[in-house]
Amino acid sequence: MSTEGEYECIVIGAGVQGSFTAYQLAQRDKKTLLLEQFVLPHSRGSSHGQTRIIRKAYEQDFYTHMMEECYELWAQLEREAGVKLYRQTGLLVMGPESSQSYQLIKNTLHRNKVPMVILNQENFSQHIPHVNLAEGDGAVVDISAGVLYADRALKTVQGQFQKLGGVIRDKEKVTDIKPGSVVTVSTSAGVYRAKSVVITAGPWANRLLVHTGLQLPLKVVKINVCYWREKVPGSYNVKQRFPCFLLTEGEESKENIYGLPSNEYPGLVKICYHAGAETDPDQRDRQTDRSDIDILQRYIARCLPGLVPEPAVVESCLYTQTPDHHFVLDCHPVYSNIVFGAGFSGHGFKFGPIIGKLLCELSLGEVPSYDLSPFRIRRFQTKTKSAL
Ligand SMILES: Cc1cc2nc3c(=O)[nH]c(=O)nc-3n(C[C@H](O)[C@H](O)[C@H](O)COP(=O)(O)OP(=O)(O)OC[C@H]3O[C@@H](n4cnc5c(N)ncnc54)[C@H](O)[C@@H]3O)c2cc1C
Ligand SMILES: O=C(O)[C@@H]1CCCC=N1
Numbered sequence: 001m002s003t004e005g006e007y008e009c010i011v012i013g014a015g016v017q018g019s020f021t022a023y024q025l026a027q028r029d030k031k032t033l034l035l036e037q038f039v040l041p042h043s044r045g046s047s048h049g050q051t052r053i054i055r056k057a058y059e060q061d062f063y064t065h066m067m068e069e070c071y072e073l074w075a076q077l078e079r080e081a082g083v084k085l086y087r088q089t090g091l092l093v094m095g096p097e098s099s100q101s102y103q104l105i106k107n108t109l110h111r112n113k114v115p116m117v118i119l120n121q122e123n124f125s126q127h128i129p130h131v132n133l134a135e136g137d138g139a140v141v142d143i144s145a146g147v148l149y150a151d152r153a154l155k156t157v158q159g160q161f162q163k164l165g166g167v168i169r170d171k172e173k174v175t176d177i178k179p180g181s182v183v184t185v186s187t188s189a190g191v192y193r194a195k196s197v198v199i200t201a202g203p204w205a206n207r208l209l210v211h212t213g214l215q216l217p218l219k220v221v222k223i224n225v226c227y228w229r230e231k232v233p234g235s236y237n238v239k240q241r242f243p244c245f246l247l248t249e250g251e252e253s254k255e256n257i258y259g260l261p262s263n264e265y266p267g268l269v270k271i272c273y274h275a276g277a278e279t280d281p282d283q284r285d286r287q288t289d290r291s292d293i294d295i296l297q298r299y300i301a302r303c304l305p306g307l308v309p310e311p312a313v314v315e316s317c318l319y320t321q322t323p324d325h326h327f328v329l330d331c332h333p334v335y336s337n338i339v340f341g342a343g344f345s346g347h348g349f350k351f352g353p354i355i356g357k358l359l360c361e362l363s364l365g366e367v368p369s370y371d372l373s374p375f376r377i378r379r380f381q382t383k384t385k386s387a388l
Contacts, residue, residue: 007033007167007194009363010185012174012208014040015047016150016349017341018200019157020356021363026164028360033192034166035185037173037204040158044281045202046318047154049225050264052349053244055091055145056114059104062374064112066354071144073353081156084149089238089261091145092128095248097138102248106140115143128243130235130306134250145244147260150349157352174201177211179335196337196363203281203318205342212332217380218343219321221276222287226296227268227313228304235306236269237262252298259304268312271296271304274346281318319346322380329355329375331362339363 011022014036022034038044054074056067071086078085095102109116119127119139133139158168169189178184183197201208203220236242238261247257256274264270273296277289293311301309322328322343332338339362341355348355354370361368373379 005033005190005192007031007192009033009196009198010035010183010192010194011198011200012185013199013201013204014158014168014170015045015200015202016154016157016352017202017344017355017359018198019154019161020352021198021200021341021359022166022168022356023157023161023164024356024360025363026161026166028364030364032161032166033194034158034161034168035172035174035187036168036170038171040168040170041151041154043315046320046344047150047202047349049150049315049317051260051270052148052150053091053145053246053258053260054086054148054350055142055244055246056112057091057093057105057109057140057142057145057246059101059108060374061108061112062371064108064114066351066370070351070354073357074148077153077157077160077353081160083152083156085153085156086146086148087238088144088146089241090243091142092131092139092243092245093142093248094133094137094139094245096136098136099249102138105248106138109140109142117141117143130242130304131245132303132305134303141243147238147244147263148350153352174208177208177338179212179332179338181337183335183337196339198359198363199338199340199342200359201342202344203320205320205340209340212335212338214332216328216342216377217323220279220281221319221321222279222284222289223272223276223317223319223346224290224292225270225272225315225317226293226311227265227270227315228300228307228309229312230262230267230269231306231308233267234262236304247299250299251302252295257296257299265313269307271300271307276319279318284316284318319344321345324379327351327355327375328377329358329362329368329372330377333377336365337363
């Protein structure tokens with residue numbers, strides 16, 4: 001296989017965002033190369049793991065609107081590949097009735113006519129077993145929400161990309177990017193050229209952008225991915241129709257706590273804290289902060305009585321956060337044929353199909369299908385540094 005080549009587009013990073021971008025480009029018959037530094041599949045970035053939540057329940061209309069089409073794109077991929085990637089479970093959103101976040105989510109669901117059920121202290125336990133709804137908390141269920149089989153989804157979209165003639169070169173780290181009307185991309189094994197380049201490098205985004213003279217206000221944090229044992233096997237199982245859940249804030253913390261029904265590890269429920277300690281993406285195993293686990297233990301002891309409040313398994317993952325926790329989807333301010341998607345802030349997996357479509361459109365110089373003003377880098381103003 002050639003270690004040289006001319007492509008219409010090179011996508012750097014085969015996480016969920018780069019994989020869907022490459023797939024969209026190949027669907028448009030663009031000769032596309034997808035480069036990945038590690039051997040695929042790997043667990044060093046942000047897209048690995050068996051499961052992710054998919055939902056329309058957001059504080060902002062623009063996310064809920066994007067998810068309307070995104071569900072259809074997920075279903076299209078399932079049909080095309082003949083693979084099940086989504087399991088409807090519903091998403092139970094809980095939070096203080098008085099909190100802005102809880103009210104914004106409930107109102108956005110209502111305003112956008114998203115199918116939902118509002119629960120209260122009186123009827124909560126007959127709908128949701130084994131969960132204590134805290135005093136003063138409200139509860140709303142986003143009915144169409146559910147679980148995405150993440151590892152399976154990555155493998156599927158990468159496979160469809162290759163079936164469409166796309167080229168994946170993994171274990172090939174990009175070491176340099178030379179902007180120009182034809183962009184030159186150097187890797188540990190070769191040199192490639194393309195009319196456009198899409199950077200979807202997750203926690204390493206700024207390491208690549210520096211070659212183009214740009215730095216974004218991104219913070220990489222390590223997330224402890226915790227699994228908790230059911231005291232009675234099956235009580236929080238996806239087969240028992242236990243929902244995904246999202247606590248907007250609680251007495252333990254202002255940060256989200258979220259969980260998915262037991263699935264990948266029998267008898268174990270994945271519950272994580274939506275924050276973590278800053279880390280270098282290549283040094284994350286040295287980050288040993290476990291203060292998040294203490295918070296999770298206190299919450300589980302208080303509100304999830306059917307779980308042992310001690311993690312049975314702790315894996316890790318990375319978030320790349322922006323200051324406002326909204327994504328970065330934009331063209332380079334100087335080199336418009338260099339496009340990037342970054343800063344997905346711990347909630348970007350479900351948007352993969354629509355992010356792929358948008359980054360494909362930007363790389364082809366087309367007007368994007370959605371208003372990208374919430375995601376443009378100009379919102380950062382002084383925080384975006386030129387590395388020149
Ligand atoms: C614990 C956890 C739970 C989450 N839960 C949810 C959820 O329930 N729902 C949801 O929607 N989202 C969720 N997310 C967020 C979601 O997983 C991420 O937003 C998404 O995976 C980010 O994808 P990405 O492609 O940007 O990054 P990544 O998956 O990190 O991909 C970037 C890729 O670029 C490669 N790369 C980097 N530098 C180079 C280089 N120089 N050369 C070649 N390749 C390079 C990396 O190796 C990597 O494979 C969660 C994330 C975590 C960590
Ligand atoms: O993106 C999601 O749905 C999950 C739950 C909320 C926080 C992060 N990931």
